[in-house]
Structures are given as structure tokens and as C-alpha cells.
Amino acid sequence: MSEADVQGAIRDYMGWHKWYCFKIHQSALSHKGVADLYAVKAGRSLWIEVKTPHPRSKQSPEQAAFGCAILAHGGEYIVARSVDDVETYLRETNFKHVGG
Numbered sequence: 001m002s003e004a005d006v007q008g009a010i011r012d013y014m015g016w017h018k019w020y021c022f023k024i025h026q027s028a029l030s031h032k033g034v035a036d037l038y039a040v041k042a043g044r045s046l047w048i049e050v051k052t053p054h055p056r057s058k059q060s061p062e063q064a065a066f067g068c069a070i071l072a073h074g075g076e077y078i079v080a081r082s083v084d085d086v087e088t089y090l091r092e093t094n095f096k097h098v099g100g
Contacts (some may be wrong), residue, residue, distance in 0.1 A: 001050065001052060001053060003036075003050055003057075004083050005052075006007075006050050006051070006052060006080070007023060007036060007037060007050045007080060009082070009083050010037060010048060010050060010080060010083055010086055011023070011037065013083045013086060013087070014039050014086070016054075017041075018041060018057060018072075019039045019046075020039065020040050020041065020043040021037055021038070021039035021040075022037070022038060022039075023034065023037055024036060024038055027043065031066070032062040032066075032067035033060060033062030033063040033064070033065055033067075033093065034046055034066055035047035035049045035063070035067070035070075035077065036048060036049055036050040036065065037050060042096065044051065044075045044076070045075065045076065046077070046078065046089075047066075047067070047070050047075065047076065047077040047078075048077075048078055048079075048080050048086065049063055049066075049067060049077070049078070049079045049080070050079075050080055051079055051080070051081050052081065053081045053082060057081070059079060067079070076093075
């Protein structure tokens with residue numbers, strides 16, 4: 001499964017549960033290490049760095065630094081290799097599927 005496949009599956013899952021979720025497109029002028037997906041629902045936002053299920057698929061130092069910065073400022077950030085990772089995170093953080 002490619003990273004694009006995992007991203008698509010996560011976006012579908014989030015949309016199904018009424019999250020507004022979109023891909024962050026990278027360019028030469030983008031912030032280095034920004035997460036692949038951003039999702040928001042009921043005032044809660046979540047940055048999602050997507051990786052393939054392959055064990056060698058790892059965050060770059062810039063991606064790890066971005067995640068640390070988000071967490072240090074009280075934001076939510078996860079690395080997801082599947083929809084199950086996102087679903088587990090939302091369940092473990094007691095997010096109620098408000099409106100959906």
C-alpha cells in the first residue's frame with residue numbers, strides 16, 4: 001500500500017465521520033516538515049503525518065520537529081500508518097463523534 005493509498009483511506013474515514021480533512025500540498029515555499037493532513041471537527045484539530053505500513057517508512061527530522069512543535073503548543077499530532085491508527089487515537093483521546 002502506498003502513502004497516497006493510506007492518505008486517501010484516512011481522508012475517506014475522516015470525511016465519513018464529518019471531519020473537515022484536507023491534504024497539505026508541499027512546495028518549495030512550504031514550511032519544512034509540515035504534516036500531510038489537517039483535520040478539524042467541533043473545534044478540535046488534528047495534524048496527521050502519514051507513513052506507509054512498511055517498517056522502514058520513518059519521519060524526517062523536519063517532520064519530527066514539526067510534530068514536537070505542535071504538541072509543545074497544545075496541538076494534536078499523530079503519525080498514522082493506517083485508518084486504524086487514527087481510529088485508535090480518536091478513541092483513546094475520548095473524542096466523541098459530534099454530529100456524525
